[in-house]
Amino acid sequence: xxxxxFMRRAAGAGLALGAGLPSLCGRLAARGAGPNLSRxxxxxYRKLPDREIECRLCPRVCRLGxxxxxxxGVRENIGGTYYTLVYGKVCSLxxxxxxxxxxxxxxxxxxALSLATAGCNVNCKFCQNWEISQVRPEQVxxxxxxxxxxxxxxxxxGCPSIAYTYTEPTVFFEYMYDTAVRAKRKGIRNVxxxxxxxxxxxxxxLLSVVDAVKIDLKGFSQEFYSQYVRGELKPVLEAIxxxxxxxxxxxxxxxxxxxxxxxxxxxREMAKWVRREAGEHVPVHFSRFHPMYLVKNLPPTPLSTLxxxxxxxxxxxxxxxxxxxxxxxxxxxxxxxxxxxxxxERVGYSIESVRIKxxxxxxxxxxxxxxxx
Amino acid sequence: MAxxxxxxxxxGNVWTANDTPDPAVMTRMYARGFSLLTGERDDAVAVSxxxxxxxxxxxxxxxxxxxxxxTRPEVALPLAGWLGRNGLREKNLFIWDRTTRExxxxxxxxxxxxxGVKVFGTDTDGVGYEPDLVSHLNVGSLFSKIxxxxxxxxxxxxxxKDHGLAGITAGLKNYFGAIHNPNKYHDFRCNPFxxxxxxxxxxxxxxxxxxxxxLVVQFHKGPSYHSRWAAKYGGLVLSLDPVAADSVGWTIxxxxxxxAGLPTLKDEGRAPEYLAxxxxxGLGRARPASIETIEETVA
Numbered sequence: 001x002x003x004x005x006f007m008r009r010a011a012g013a014g015l016a017l018g019a020g021l022p023s024l025c026g027r028l029a030a031r032g033a034g035p036n037l038s039r040x041x042x043x044x045y046r047k048l049p050d051r052e053i054e055c056r057l058c059p060r061v062c063r064l065g066x067x068x069x070x071x072x073g074v075r076e077n078i079g080g081t082y083y084t085l086v087y088g089k090v091c092s093l094x095x096x097x098x099x100x101x102x103x104x105x106x107x108x109x110x111x112a113l114s115l116a117t118a119g120c121n122v123n124c125k126f127c128q129n130w131e132i133s134q135v136r137p138e139q140v141x142x143x144x145x146x147x148x149x150x151x152x153x154x155x156x157x158g159c160p161s162i163a164y165t166y167t168e169p170t171v172f173f174e175y176m177y178d179t180a181v182r183a184k185r186k187g188i189r190n191v192x193x194x195x196x197x198x199x200x201x202x203x204x205x206l207l208s209v210v211d212a213v214k215i216d217l218k219g220f221s222q223e224f225y226s227q228y229v230r231g232e233l234k235p236v237l238e239a240i241x242x243x244x245x246x247x248x249x250x251x252x253x254x255x256x257x258x259x260x261x262x263x264x265x266x267x268r269e270m271a272k273w274v275r276r277e278a279g280e281h282v283p284v285h286f287s288r289f290h291p292m293y294l295v296k297n298l299p300p301t302p303l304s305t306l307x308x309x310x311x312x313x314x315x316x317x318x319x320x321x322x323x324x325x326x327x328x329x330x331x332x333x334x335x336x337x338x339x340x341x342x343x344x345e346r347v348g349y350s351i352e353s354v355r356i357k358x359x360x361x362x363x364x365x366x367x368x369x370x371x372x373x
Numbered sequence: 374m375a376x377x378x379x380x381x382x383x384x385g386n387v388w389t390a391n392d393t394p395d396p397a398v399m400t401r402m403y404a405r406g407f408s409l410l411t412g413e414r415d416d417a418v419a420v421s422x423x424x425x426x427x428x429x430x431x432x433x434x435x436x437x438x439x440x441x442x443x444t445r446p447e448v449a450l451p452l453a454g455w456l457g458r459n460g461l462r463e464k465n466l467f468i469w470d471r472t473t474r475e476x477x478x479x480x481x482x483x484x485x486x487x488x489g490v491k492v493f494g495t496d497t498d499g500v501g502y503e504p505d506l507v508s509h510l511n512v513g514s515l516f517s518k519i520x521x522x523x524x525x526x527x528x529x530x531x532x533x534k535d536h537g538l539a540g541i542t543a544g545l546k547n548y549f550g551a552i553h554n555p556n557k558y559h560d561f562r563c564n565p566f567x568x569x570x571x572x573x574x575x576x577x578x579x580x581x582x583x584x585x586x587x588l589v590v591q592f593h594k595g596p597s598y599h600s601r602w603a604a605k606y607g608g609l610v611l612s613l614d615p616v617a618a619d620s621v622g623w624t625i626x627x628x629x630x631x632x633a634g635l636p637t638l639k640d641e642g643r644a645p646e647y648l649a650x651x652x653x654x655g656l657g658r659a660r661p662a663s664i665e666t667i668e669e670t671v672a
Contacts (some may be wrong), residue, residue: 050594065537065597067437073556123557125513134554138472138496230560294506294513 051080074119086117105370109351116166196239244278287324338366377614431524436479441598514552535595540645544583616657
């Protein structure tokens, strides 16, 4: 709507000054008074003198005065108490194949109730979901979905898992945690898709209620994280270590962006690091980049680059290395590290066949780790 | 090259018995400030030297601090009224900020009727942000349609405050309220982001004038209000040079800090370095030596 149309509409709707003012106020209140925002006290913060607070949810450790919001834009200091503004305020809710997250070793071929609120604690210049992640909660439509209701919805829809995804679940930690607790009681699994910018204490608590975590490792140099992610690499690596040491299933995605993070020496270094610190069994997905958000001047990742990355990681001893965002490519399937046969055949998000029984290759009996049932 | 002129207008009579700014005194302060700034004695001529008669003028206020420490309605409305009596059409004047809630919390009555001065937030139904990102240097943001579509000229009518991260918040940083994602631009003490948001075409092509509401200045522990560190300075700071205006604002804050026995912002490691960046980008003058400051008191 342009200015002229707005002014016409304002007048036409009885919004002119005088008689129309009360109804105008009502309309403005509907958008401006914050009915779209929750006010649930946040966890992981410290109160400071002079009504200041220090957020301890993520490595940014935002220190905020009264009426200020953190970098994420969804947590606000109101009078010296810190609140999450997005508790139960879901801006995206879908039923997706779990392969879309992607999780390739978790309940293959099943749907996941997938949800997000607004917000993110980094600002990747190549964000694929920036319309909901890089905005404040007032700027997107949101549904009210209480944690218990989310669990019921998943159950009713026949989803064996709930995925916290699309934006950055860390910034809606309280809602994610409470939903996961309720889902778990119903026997529904919880899977998290995150950039891994989260402090140790909340991560530890999260790992007690979820089943799988996929971490986006967006590059393997601090320079890249500073310039294109506006974040830190070190805490992400620490999060990967922590999840790997826990009983929670871990997968890693590396979005390969032409010229920015596609150097094979860095990818080799990354693969070595994953093998050493997380384990050879951790699946690593090399995903194709598509121009988006603030990086529109680069082409999609050439297939040859993705294949090189996969080959490099396999050479370094990783057992399950995938190619993502290239439907129909052989690199989407799971191969048994014992016999080399196809254990799970995928085409895009579809599962063509599963040859895993009780966690082992049907042909040779080699264990294939994951959550299979 | 001539120095950038910054005008400080003060009045000992600005506060009413209710401790609110007196609109009549504010009007006199604007009249004198515009005259000193433009060199024109006649109010209408002074206005016409900055705006075309058919300009739609946005008066961007900063209301994030609530009633206690925002651009006050008693400061914004007299400006709009005075402009309306001196060549601009009231219906073409827009007092605005990010949200209607913040405007109301700061004491504004919102209105968007066909006639008269309009007061509303970007979040008003039918307004919102442009759908297309503006990618400019290190900034990638959606700009308020009020800034891009509704207005043809812009005044940054900012509150002058200390800012824990940026050092100070004044006229330049006020335009963070014109983008959808200001929370993403507080790293590195907001440098270079404050300068780069201002430099983006939706702001730079429309900005005409900076006015700092320095009636009460939060000189420490800002941007939140703390009465202990808020001083009644009783002035307006006006300039056509947005960087010079903020630079003088910084000086005022340092003077108030020194009077209170506080260290300088530099000593606290939070000098507003974005001002030097803005100067390097050619947006104005930051160094005191290249600024001509004129201070006057009106009755």
